[in-house]
Amino acid sequence: MLRGVSGTGRVCAALLALLVATADASSYRVQPGDTLSGIAARAGVSAAQIRAVNARLRGTDQVQAGWVLTLPDRTLPAGTHTVKNGENLSVIAARYGLSLGALLSANPAYRDGKALWTGARLTIPGRSAAPAAAPAVRRGGATVRAASSSGSSGGWLWPVAGYHGVSSGYGPRVLDGVREDHLGVDIVAPVGTPVRAARSGRVLESRPDFDRGWGWTVVLEHPDGWITRYAHLSANLVQKGELVVRGQPVGRVGNTGRSTGPHLHFGTYLRWDPRDPLSLY
Numbered sequence: 001m002l003r004g005v006s007g008t009g010r011v012c013a014a015l016l017a018l019l020v021a022t023a024d025a026s027s028y029r030v031q032p033g034d035t036l037s038g039i040a041a042r043a044g045v046s047a048a049q050i051r052a053v054n055a056r057l058r059g060t061d062q063v064q065a066g067w068v069l070t071l072p073d074r075t076l077p078a079g080t081h082t083v084k085n086g087e088n089l090s091v092i093a094a095r096y097g098l099s100l101g102a103l104l105s106a107n108p109a110y111r112d113g114k115a116l117w118t119g120a121r122l123t124i125p126g127r128s129a130a131p132a133a134a135p136a137v138r139r140g141g142a143t144v145r146a147a148s149s150s151g152s153s154g155g156w157l158w159p160v161a162g163y164h165g166v167s168s169g170y171g172p173r174v175l176d177g178v179r180e181d182h183l184g185v186d187i188v189a190p191v192g193t194p195v196r197a198a199r200s201g202r203v204l205e206s207r208p209d210f211d212r213g214w215g216w217t218v219v220l221e222h223p224d225g226w227i228t229r230y231a232h233l234s235a236n237l238v239q240k241g242e243l244v245v246r247g248q249p250v251g252r253v254g255n256t257g258r259s260t261g262p263h264l265h266f267g268t269y270l271r272w273d274p275r276d277p278l279s280l281y
């Protein structure tokens with residue numbers, strides 16, 4: 001916990017009580033002459049960890065006197081964390097000043113794709129004294145970068161490992177003699193191949209959607225307004241409302257709905273405005 005909120009190196013009892021009450025993180029009012037690196041050093045965390053929990057510091061190290069910053073609390077004890085509504089693994093890791101890799105190491109079931117539900121209890125490992133730079137961890141053949149340095153969920157992960165053949169691209173096409181706009185790409189892969197979440201997020205839909213031709217489909221919403229659709233699945237592995245982490249299997253490739261062979265239909269939207277998925281990789 002950071003001392004020096006008043007700039008004197010002392011924390012009064014009332015403020016201490018307030019900081020204890022907020023539990024997950026403490027706050028700090030920026031003083032004239034402060035720098036982000038100085039604040040980070042005194043708090044025992046990295047500048048990147050502070051940026052990860054303060055949206056106004058995205059892409060900048062400049063702080064202004066009077067700002068109140070949220071600080072990841074290095075003194076928050078190891079123990080357990082009960083998952084709250086809206087949290088995902090990246091968010092929880094950042095709040096404890098942990099890398100995503102460290103949190104997954106302490107909770108290996110989630111590395112293997114276990115669903116993260118509100119109310120679930122996570123083991124919070126002890127943190128080494130030196131703030132770790134956000135490391136990349138190997139997972140299922142894909143590199144998953146801990147998100148604490150950027151505050152985002154990382155880059156886009158190709159949803160079908162090992163299969164990059166696209167049988168039908170994004171845009172106008174003729175299918176069954178009907179001209180249509182194809183709002184995604186069709187990735188050819190065998191039935192049963194795991195389909196991975198392209199980014200961390202929340203399950204918006206997981207259902208059969210045969211009326212619109214999608215067959216069994218999963219739709220994920222991501223924190224910054226992006227939405228991803230995975231269609232024609234043979235199996236859905238997540239349920240509506242569930243929080244998923246980037247790379248987590250959400251379904252299996254199939255041939256359900258209006259589909260002319262085993263493939264994944266992968267669609268990407270920004271606030272439901274369709275975009276070409278291939279422009280994101």
Ligand SMILES: [Zn+2]
Nearest residue numbers: 184185186265
């Ligand atoms: Zn398609």
